[in-house]
Amino acid sequence: MDVPAIMPLLEAMGRVGASTVDHLILSHADNDHIKGAAALMAHDEVAVKALWANPDSTKLSEAFIDLLTVAADRHKRGLIDVRTNLNVGANGALDCGRIGVRILHPGILWAGVGPAKGKHPVGSITSNGMSAVVRIELDGSPAVLLPGDLDAKGFAEMQRVGVDMTAPVLVFPHHGGRSGAADNREFARELAIAVQPDLVIFSHGRSSFLNPRKEIVDGIRDALGSKVQIACTQVSRACHASSLPASTSGQSGIYSRFACAGSLSITATSRGISWSPGVRRHSVTVDSLESPMCRTRELDADHRMLQIEKE
Structure with missing residues (x-):
């Protein structure tokens, strides 16, 4: 996707x-x-x-x-x-064997309208609000939620129609940037509550903006505390403004040497969903950053215990 x-x-x-x-x-x-x-x-x-x-x-x-x-x-x-017709009406057409590709948004109403300005009867709909939200499932069980650049209004529409968004892995929308909400922290908190992920991934480039925004990370912590792992594909300038340490590695950002967690691999096992790199490998990079937002020392200790239990 x-x-x-x-x-x-x-x-x-x-x-x-x-x-x-x-x-x-x-x-x-x-x-x-x-x-x-x-x-x-x-x-x-x-x-x-x-x-x-x-x-x-x-x-x-x-x-x-x-x-x-x-x-x-x-x-x-x-x-x-x-x-x-990438909307809920196409569900079933994207499935591949045990793998289900479930379109959760846009619904039929929004898909029929498309991006619209404020004078439209349904109100303004931005391209981000129309962003397809896709959940990858394995044998009918949620695995990964991919919400593209879903904004606050699109999320509100999903809540209005009662969409089940739960998934153990969430790739956070809009790279952890502004959501279009009056309160980005509250948007992140409500989204985290709706999804209930064990892992939140921020897919972003180091050279673009200061994503993920601190209030977004704070909102996730407000909702889920230390039980959720947070990982960025590349090192955010908000976490490390100076030149990057030599320990940064991984696939995503490998050409520019900007990787933090890098490309993450999500695997389904008999014990549920797991991912690589895990907490301990990711921590090698995080430990060398100036002010990593993804964890504190207390949170990292909790995560290490969770990872040991999973392994």
């Missing part, structure tokens, strides 16, 4: 020996979620069978137009299916 850059995805596919993408899902049309998608579809050694994306006439970026142009060309040549 989402392709901000093609190389990390190709490397991940190479590690597991994959050369086919059955369903390429794009949560919404922001550049940092789609920039590598056109190149992936056109790649000689990768077969993308189906593209799932919602229309968005508010997006005029070159990356979005390139994406649509490549998709149209490959569809014309019979090389790819293109679906522009």
Whole structure:
């Protein structure tokens, strides 16, 4: 789901020996979620069978137009299916054997309206608010929640219709940036309560903004305390403003040496969901940072005990 850059995805596919993408899902049309998608579809050694994306006439970026142009060309040549109905009405069409891909948002009403300005009867809907929220399931049990750039209004709509968002792993929306809510801390607290994750991942770039925002991390802690592990793919400038320590490693950010937890691998076992790198390996990097937001000494001690129990 989402392709901000093609190389990390190709490397991940190479590690597991994959050369086919059955369903390429794009949560919404922001550049940092789609920039590598056109190149992936056109790649000689990768077969993308189906593209799932919602229309968005508010997006005029070159990356979005390139994406649509490549998709149209490959569809014309019979090389790819293109679906522009990434909403709850498509549930069941994305499942692959034991793996379920459940679309939780947008619902039919919002999907029919699309991004809209304030004068619309349903009110304003931003591209972020329309961002597809997808839950990966294994044998019917929730595993990972992928909410794209879901904003406060989109989350409120999900709550209004009573969507079950629970999952042991949450990739936090909008890279841990502003949510569009009056109170970002309260937004994060309510989302954490709704999802009840054991692990929260912030997928972000070190060079972009100061994500995750401190009030977002604080909101997660308000809701879940020390029982939740927090991990960033790259070292946030809010955690370490100076040059990076030599201990930073991992896959995500490997070219720029910006990785913190790096690329995380989520695994389903008989004992539930586990992930790598675990707390102890992640702590090697975190211990060297100036002011890591993901934990305190007390929280780290709790996490080490939790990880030992899981292992």
